[in-house]
Amino acid sequence: MVDYDLVLKNGTIVTAAGTDAADVGVRGGEIAGIAPHLHGAQEIDCQGLLITPGAVDVHVHLQYPIGSLTTTDDFFTGTRAAALGGTTAVIDFVEAQPQQSLLDALAQRQALAAERAIIDYGFHMTITPHDIPKLAQVADVVAAGCPSFKHYMAYSFRLHDGQLLQSFQAIRRAGGLPIVHAENWDVIQTLVQQNLAIGRSDPRWHPRSRPALMEGEAAGRVINLAALAETPLYIFHVSCQAVVERIAAARAGGQPVFAETCPQYLLLDDSLFDRPEAAGALPVCAPPLRPLGEQEPLWMALARGDLHVISTDHCPFWLADKAAALGDFSRIPGGLPSIESRFALAYTFGVGAGRLSLSQWVDCCCTMPAQLMGFTKKGQIAVGYDADLVVFDPRQPVTLSTKTLHENVDWTPYDGFQLTGWPRHTLSRGQWLVRDGQFVGQPGQGRFVARRLATT
Ligand code: URP
Ligand code: ZN
Numbered sequence: 001m002v003d004y005d006l007v008l009k010n011g012t013i014v015t016a017a018g019t020d021a022a023d024v025g026v027r028g029g030e031i032a033g034i035a036p037h038l039h040g041a042q043e044i045d046c047q048g049l050l051i052t053p054g055a056v057d058v059h060v061h062l063q064y065p066i067g068s069l070t071t072t073d074d075f076f077t078g079t080r081a082a083a084l085g086g087t088t089a090v091i092d093f094v095e096a097q098p099q100q101s102l103l104d105a106l107a108q109r110q111a112l113a114a115e116r117a118i119i120d121y122g123f124h125m126t127i128t129p130h131d132i133p134k135l136a137q138v139a140d141v142v143a144a145g146c147p148s149f150k151h152y153m154a155y156s157f158r159l160h161d162g163q164l165l166q167s168f169q170a171i172r173r174a175g176g177l178p179i180v181h182a183e184n185w186d187v188i189q190t191l192v193q194q195n196l197a198i199g200r201s202d203p204r205w206h207p208r209s210r211p212a213l214m215e216g217e218a219a220g221r222v223i224n225l226a227a228l229a230e231t232p233l234y235i236f237h238v239s240c241q242a243v244v245e246r247i248a249a250a251r252a253g254g255q256p257v258f259a260e261t262c263p264q265y266l267l268l269d270d271s272l273f274d275r276p277e278a279a280g281a282l283p284v285c286a287p288p289l290r291p292l293g294e295q296e297p298l299w300m301a302l303a304r305g306d307l308h309v310i311s312t313d314h315c316p317f318w319l320a321d322k323a324a325a326l327g328d329f330s331r332i333p334g335g336l337p338s339i340e341s342r343f344a345l346a347y348t349f350g351v352g353a354g355r356l357s358l359s360q361w362v363d364c365c366c367t368m369p370a371q372l373m374g375f376t377k378k379g380q381i382a383v384g385y386d387a388d389l390v391v392f393d394p395r396q397p398v399t400l401s402t403k404t405l406h407e408n409v410d411w412t413p414y415d416g417f418q419l420t421g422w423p424r425h426t427l428s429r430g431q432w433l434v435r436d437g438q439f440v441g442q443p444g445q446g447r448f449v450a451r452r453l454a455t456t
Contacts, residue, residue, distance in 0.1 A: 004032060004040035005430060008391060011046025015053070015381050016363035024051055026387040029429035034383060046391050049424065050358070053366040053381050054088025054119075054388030055343040058373050059236060059260065059311035061335065062092050063112070069333050072316045075116035076443045077408035078339055082119055083433040083441055084406050085340035086423035088388035089120045089370070089378050089449065093150060098130040102137045106146055110448050117446030119428055120388070122373070124150045124179060127167045128157040135170035145450020147176045147374055148234070153218050154183040154286060161225060168229035177373075177453055178226065179234045182218040182243065183210060183287060192330045203273040203280040206329040207288035215287050216242025223250045223257055232256035234372060237313050239265040239287040241297045248306040258372055260309035261298045263338045263345045264289060268413055278323035283413055284332040285313070299355040302364055309369045310346050314339035316409035337407045341400055341414055347392070347421040374451035387430035396422040406439070 004025035013020040013034065025033030025040055060082075063074040073081065075092075082090055092113065096105035102125055113121055125141050127149050138149070149171050152158045159167065164180075171178050191209040195201075200208075219235055223246055226233035238244060238261045250257045264285060269292040272283045283289055301307040315335025325331040338345070343365050350356035356364070370379025377386045398404060398421075400414040426434035433441040 002039050002041055003027070004038060006042045006044070007038045007040035008044050008046050008051050008389065009038070011049045011051040011391060013051045013381055014358045014362050016359050016367040018359055024381060024389065026430040029387055029431070031381060031383055031385050031387050034381065044391070044425065050392040050394055051381065052086070052362050052390045052392055053379050054390055054426065054428065055086050055365045056089045056369040056375060056379050057082060057087050057312050057314070057339060057342060058091040058309060058369045059313045060090045060092050060339055061313070061315040064093065064315070066333060069317060069321055071335065072318055073314070073337070073339065073408045075113045076118065077406070078314065079118040079121070079446055080439055080441065081340040081406040083426050083428070084423070084439055086343040086390040086392065086426055087119065087339065088426060088428045088433070089375055091122045091124055091148070091373060093126055094123045094146070095126040095128065096131060096134070102131065102134055102141050103144060106141065106144060113446070114444065114448065116443050118433060118441040118443065119446045120378070120449045121446055122146065122375070122449050122451050124148045126150045127159065129159060129163060132163050132166060135167060138170045138176060139174040142174045142176045145448070145452070147451055147453045148179055149176055150179045150181070152181045153222065154181055154185045154188065158185050161221065164222065164225050165229055168226060168231045172229050172231035175453065177232055177234055179236055180222045181236050182215060182222050184214040184218045187214045196328065196330065201328050203284060203329045203332065206273060206284050206332070207270045207290070209330070210286060210288050212240035212242045212290055212294065215240055216246055219243040220246040223247070223255065226257065227255055232258070235259040237262050237265065237287060238298070238307060240290050240294050244297060244301045244306055251306065258308045260311045261302070261307050262311055262313050263342055264336050264413060266295055266298050266310070267345065267349060269295065278319055278326065281322040281326055281332045282319065282411055283336060284322065284329065284334050285315070285336050286334045299350070303356055303360055308364065308372065310342060310364045311369065312338045312342050316407060318409065319411045336413050337409050338414070340405050340407050344398065344419050344422050345414065345417070347394070348419040352420055371454070374453040375449060376452055387427055389427045390423045391425040392421060393424045394421045396420070396424070398422045
């Protein structure tokens with residue numbers, strides 16, 4: 001009897017809870033059955049392959065204006081690359097203009113994504129100093145399905161401690177989740193000026209102007225502010241042990257603090273800034289890559305549960321735009337691409353290298369990000385969830401390069417990395433996005449997903 005539209009047969013299902021040898025039946029875009037011997041109108045043999053939830057990347061910057069530049073992946077190219085890498089949902093950002101309402105800005109950004117996105121998406125609302133007088137609007141933004149709010153402690157649009165506190169209080173009242181980019185901007189600016197004043201303008205002075213010690217200080221401060229406001233907190237792109245220690249201490253005391261790290265902090269180190277010419281400028285991002293030795297403790301924190309998510313902070317710029325600022329490291333546009341390779345990088349260097357179990361891999365890349373950010377029907381293989389599914393070949397060899405990747409950018413920090421394991425098929429709500437490694441999706445196929453936090 002044909003009970004399902006599609007059945008993934010004979011694979012090994014991997015969830016955050018364990019592995020299971022069973023078929024997955026899809027009906028009406030949802031997972032409708034998990035059991036042996038299911039039958040469907042379409043049946044796909046997954047013998048020897050892993051079946052995982054679609055991966056969820058909660059930190060991407062697509063066609064995102066930063067200063068005079070815009071990130072080079074738009075909602076089409078970025079989400080196509082994501083789908084090819086097994087990611088079926090992303091969260092991007094909204095920033096309101098000074099005179100614009102938060103809801104207006106959200107609607108504008110939604111319209112932009114709707115035309116082009118391949119996979120489902122949500123948005124974090126950014127709270128800048130202009131938005132402090134608008135904090136009464138936070139509840140409407142949460143009700144519109146955008147319950148997470150980004151705050152910067154760096155850059156010209158950073159918030160001061162009092163503003164962070166006000167914003168956290170408003171978000172707590174509305175049942176939302178504050179997110180923070182934690183760095184100490186005053187110290188960074190001082191060190192940048194000191195270094196530039198004595199001719200230290202090369203990219204290698206970028207990490208030396210943004211010390212791990214002060215990322216730890218900023219994280220500790222924002223954790224304290226969250227405690228004062230009695231709100232949960234999510235910390236973006238943790239790069240070093242100094243932050244992990246603060247998170248672990250807060251969590252040991254019962255404070256609901258959650259955090260992500262990214263492939264660049266797990267796999268790259270600050271020696272890359274010593275490369276000559278443009279090569280040294282390419283890996284500039286904030287927080288910066290850290291010295292060799294900082295990476296392993298981040299893996300260990302993921303395995304222990306003191307870090308919860310691997311996201312990308314995908315923020316691509318052309319090589320020429322990075323190179324154009326070579327005379328002054330502080331002007332190099334910050335950000336690295338990895339929207340396509342994250343899931344497979346985490347497999348090869350996490351599971352393959354014995355640092356993460358299969359379940360921890362799925363938890364960090366799929367389940368936890370969905371749960372923490374309120375994607376209530378994503379990130380799990382369970383009946384009633386969206387049929388966002390990846391069939392992953394754990395033996396597929398891939399050498400990363402701009403030739404093998406589909407991100408719209410002319411360099412990758414992972415050039416030459418040899419992976420074992422890559423997605424073969426990607427499905428979104430039961431629809432094929434990638435079949436046998438070939439992209440078959442359509443622009444506009446992705447939908448805005450109204451997210452609801454467990455606490456709201
Ligand atoms: O350098 C980075 N990370 N660029 C993206 C914006 C941000 O700070 O998250
Ligand atoms: Zn950031």
